[in-house]
Amino acid sequence: xxxxxxxxxxxxxxxxxxxxxxxxxxxxxxxxxxxxxxxxxxxxxxxxxxxxxxxxxxxxxxxxxxxxxxxxxxxxxxxxxxxxxxxxxxxxxxxxxxxxxxxxxxxxxxxxxxxxxxxxxxxxxxxxxxxxxxxxxxxxxxxxxxxxxxxxxxxxxxxxxxxxxxxxxxxxxxxxxxxxxxxxxxxxxxxxxxxxxxxxxxxxxxxxxxxxxxxxxxxxxxxxxxxxxxxxxxxxxxxxxxxxxxxxxxxxxxxxxxxxxxxxxxxxxxxxxxxxxxxxxxxxxxxxxxxxxxxxxxxxxxxxxxxxxxxxxxxxxxxxxxxxxxxxxxxxxxxxxxxxxxxxxxxxxxxxxxxxxxxxxxxxxxxxxxxxxxxxxxxxxxxxxxxxxxxxxxxxxxxxxxxxxxxxxxxxxxxxxxxxxxxxxxxxxxxxxxxxxxxxxxxxxxxxxxxxxxxxxxxxxxxxxxxxxxxxxxxxxxxxxxxxxxxxxxxxxxxxxxxxxxxxxxxxxxxxxxxxxxxxxxxxxxxxxxxxxxxxxxxxxxxxxxxxxxxxxxxxxxxxxxxxxxxxxxxxxxxxxxxxxxxxxxxxxxxxxxxxxxxxxxxxxxxxxxxxxxxxxxxxxxxxxxxxxxxxxxxxxxxxxxxxxxxxxxxxxxxxxxxxxxxxxxxxxxxxxxxxxxxxxxxxxxxxxxxxxxxxxxxxxxxxxxxxxxxxxxxxxxxxxxxxxxxxxxxxxxxxxxxxxxxx
Numbered sequence: 077x078x079x080x081x082x083x084x085x086x087x088x089x090x091x092x093x094x095x096x097x098x099x100x101x102x103x104x105x106x107x108x109x110x111x112x113x114x115x116x117x118x119x120x121x122x123x124x125x126x127x128x129x130x131x132x133x134x135x136x137x138x139x140x141x142x143x144x145x146x147x148x149x150x151x152x153x154x155x156x157x158x159x160x161x162x163x164x165x166x167x168x169x170x171x172x173x174x175x176x177x178x179x180x181x182x183x184x185x186x187x188x189x190x191x192x193x194x195x196x197x198x199x200x201x202x203x204x205x206x207x208x209x210x211x212x213x214x215x216x217x218x219x220x221x222x223x224x225x226x227x228x229x230x231x232x233x234x235x236x237x238x239x240x241x242x243x244x245x246x247x248x249x250x251x252x253x254x255x256x257x258x259x260x261x262x263x264x265x266x267x268x269x270x271x272x273x274x275x276x277x278x279x280x281x282x283x284x285x286x287x288x289x290x291x292x293x294x295x296x297x298x299x300x301x302x303x304x305x306x307x308x309x310x311x312x313x314x315x316x317x318x319x320x321x322x323x324x325x326x327x328x329x330x331x332x333x334x335x336x337x338x339x340x341x342x343x344x345x346x347x348x349x350x351x352x353x354x355x356x357x358x359x360x361x362x363x364x365x366x367x368x369x370x371x372x373x374x375x376x377x378x379x380x381x382x383x384x385x386x387x388x389x390x391x392x393x394x395x396x397x398x399x400x401x402x403x404x405x406x407x408x409x410x411x412x413x414x415x416x417x418x419x420x421x422x423x424x425x426x427x428x429x430x431x432x433x434x435x436x437x438x439x440x441x442x443x444x445x446x447x448x449x450x451x452x453x454x455x456x457x458x459x460x461x462x463x464x465x466x467x468x469x470x471x472x473x474x475x476x477x478x479x480x481x482x483x484x485x486x487x488x489x490x491x492x493x494x495x496x497x498x499x500x501x502x503x504x505x506x507x508x509x510x511x512x513x514x515x516x517x518x519x520x521x522x523x524x525x526x527x528x529x530x531x532x533x534x535x536x537x538x539x540x541x542x543x544x545x546x547x548x549x550x551x552x553x554x555x556x557x558x559x560x561x562x563x564x565x566x567x568x569x570x571x572x573x574x575x576x577x578x579x580x581x582x583x584x585x586x587x588x589x590x591x592x593x594x595x596x597x598x599x600x601x602x603x604x605x606x607x608x609x610x611x612x613x614x615x616x617x618x619x620x621x622x623x624x625x626x627x628x629x630x631x632x633x634x635x636x637x638x639x640x641x642x643x644x645x646x647x648x649x650x651x652x653x654x655x656x657x658x659x660x661x662x663x664x665x666x667x668x669x670x671x672x673x674x675x676x677x678x679x680x681x682x683x684x685x686x687x688x689x690x691x692x693x694x695x696x697x698x699x700x701x702x703x704x705x706x707x708x709x710x711x712x713x714x715x716x717x718x719x720x721x722x723x724x725x726x727x728x729x730x731x732x733x734x735x736x737x738x739x740x741x742x743x744x745x746x747x748x749x750x751x752x753x754x755x756x757x758x759x760x761x762x763x764x765x766x767x768x769x770x771x772x773x774x775x776x777x778x779x780x781x782x783x784x785x786x787x788x789x790x791x792x793x794x795x796x797x798x799x800x801x802x803x804x805x806x807x808x809x810x811x812x813x814x815x816x817x818x819x820x
Contacts, residue, residue, distance in 0.1 A: 084212025109177025171730035519752030559599030
């Protein structure tokens with residue numbers, strides 16, 4: 077696989093010398109990295125340029141393919157991406173670029189080359205070599221090497237295949253005043269911030285800056301195209317409406333934190349879904365409807381349906397029922413009541429500035445911030461921008477929640493809780509604040525080394541969950557978070573059980589842990605039941621892990637005399653769950669060919685579902701864990717582990733590592749299902765350990781055939797039977813009870 081990849085990037089020794097001599101600004105740094113990579117994978121015996129050139133000369137006769145007729149650059153990107161989004165593909169490319177010391181990949185460069193394929197700079201040529209390298213890894217049979225890619229046509233060969241979609245999401249941002257003047261500086265800020273927001277969210281490959289259209293003196297419109305197909309199919313709007321909601325979440329909070337904001341100035345945002353030519357008229361009628369001059373985010377009826385279909389993590393309320401006659405825009409107007417931003421939407425960039433909030437508890441300004449927040453009577457003049465914004469909008473739920481999120485992500489849970497206390501004074505039933513507080517208390521509990529102290533933290537977190545269930549609508553995400561709380565407490569108590577610690581003046585027994593897992597199971601089932609689809613993906617995999625842990629614990633209380641078959645338990649649980657939701661055919665056929673086809677179909681279904689929800693999570697602190705869990709799910713629940721599957725898992729782990737490393741500069745923690753927020757260093761250690769375990773099952777001579785099964789390499793022992801999730805437990809709780817789970 078590595079040989080194919082290297083020969084794809086450098087088809088001949090002459091190609092390598094051309095890279096070395098003509099692209100020196102890149103090759104000076106990249107060639108040592110490429111040679112190290114080749115030597116590390118035993119492609120060359122010595123890590124020298126001469127050895128690498130000799131390897132290329134020896135294999136020069138392998139290539140020589142011509143560019144297939146009709147092949148274009150968009151086809152290459154589509155082939156490489158497969159079921160992934162372009163952003164997910166770019167994340168994978170960045171991992172490989174770092175390994176080879178090539179320049180980082182920007183979505184804007186890919187977008188420009190898709191529009192007009194002209195390879196006239198060193199960075200574009202480096203990108204093409206990187207794409208050739210990945211094609212050699214993933215699809216060596218295509219033989220689309222660097223010299224082939226250089227010959228691609230300047231534009232798509234068949235323009236009719238790339239017709240512009242005429243329907244999508246239209247976002248209108250409208251500034252209005254109530255006793256104040258909307259100044260030109262306000263409008264300039266709005267346009268500039270919209271452009272910055274698109275860059276921050278890495279949406280430049282789906283939203284062009286030129287798509288920002290001025291409407292009147294104080295409004296701007298952004299259009300996000302849906303996927304090709306009928307304009308009245310809500311599922312085709314999934315990706316577009318999620319990206320649109322991410323933008324309006326950012327812009328709503330950025331406005332409140334800007335120097336232009338004033339309680340007398342309002343930012344109204346309207347979301348329309350459907351044919352783009354109908355959007356302006358429909359939105360203008362809603363503006364003329366005079367929505368009480370209120371700041372807020374409003375949706376047309378079809379946009380609301382698309383948001384529900386896309387599982388958008390936000391709450392909606394019916395603002396104006398039966399408004400058809402007044403607006404002509406549909407029978408209802410909907411209002412966004414809250415964002416479930418605690419885990420799904422990205423942090424507001426300006427809040428990461430030291431002038432807004434301290435970076436950490438050891439920061440010199442931390443004491444000043446804590447006094448200004450908790451004891452303002454002793455703080456004197458406050459210079460923190462976040463505190464000033466809180467004084468300007470003391471009852472704004474979105475603003476206070478976003479400030480609390482950054483504090484929590486920087487592992488200042490008590491300060492985050494204090495900000496939420498200000499919010500809950502005026503909005504005691506605010507769902508996002510309650511869920512975030514529940515996570516904060518659980519994270520505090522996970523950080524305790526004393527079982528009694530942890531029990532107090534978990535009790536406080538459970539009380540928040542009980543309050544939410546009693547007073548708020550029981551949404552799918554509520555039950556999922558409650559299930560995660562019970563699951564995390566069970567894992568923590570398992571650690572205390574192994575150390576013979578007590579909680580509540582009595583020893584923690586396996587029955588206590590089993591009871592917590594039973595409660596987690598019940599919550600995950602409720603989450604899936606409340607979900608319109610009946611199988612919320614996040615709760616589905618946690619439900620499977622809960623069943624596996626329950627089965628494993630059953631073998632530790634004396635009821636199972638033989639050693640534990642970890643692989644068998646995970647296979648049986650996954651097969652039962654997947655049959656119940658229709659992802660695995662309930663076939664009576666026993667032939668291995670039929671079973672292998674069923675398993676391959678199952679893996680394809682899982683991959684498609686992962687791709688469908690890939691842009692659902694945009695929170696920087698959650699993205700590394702999301703990629704990590706994709707890898708864990710594929711490894712732990714796959715009935716058969718093929719080379720293709722192992723490579724996909726390693727790619728997800730690489731994405732997790734890349735996303736986590738980006739958090740270091742802003743001192744942000746990584747979210748983890750098992751133990752709440754953890755430091756980047758600890759998370760990267762988990763990723764590395766998981767990757768090492770997967771590589772044990774991928775020997776160098778492993779077939780690239782998707783139907784082949786990885787043979788266990790010599791000396792690997794029984795590690796192949798080990799669950800990656802249980803491996804995490806082994807590291808946090810190295811005890812004979814957990815160690816027994818490794819047996820098969």
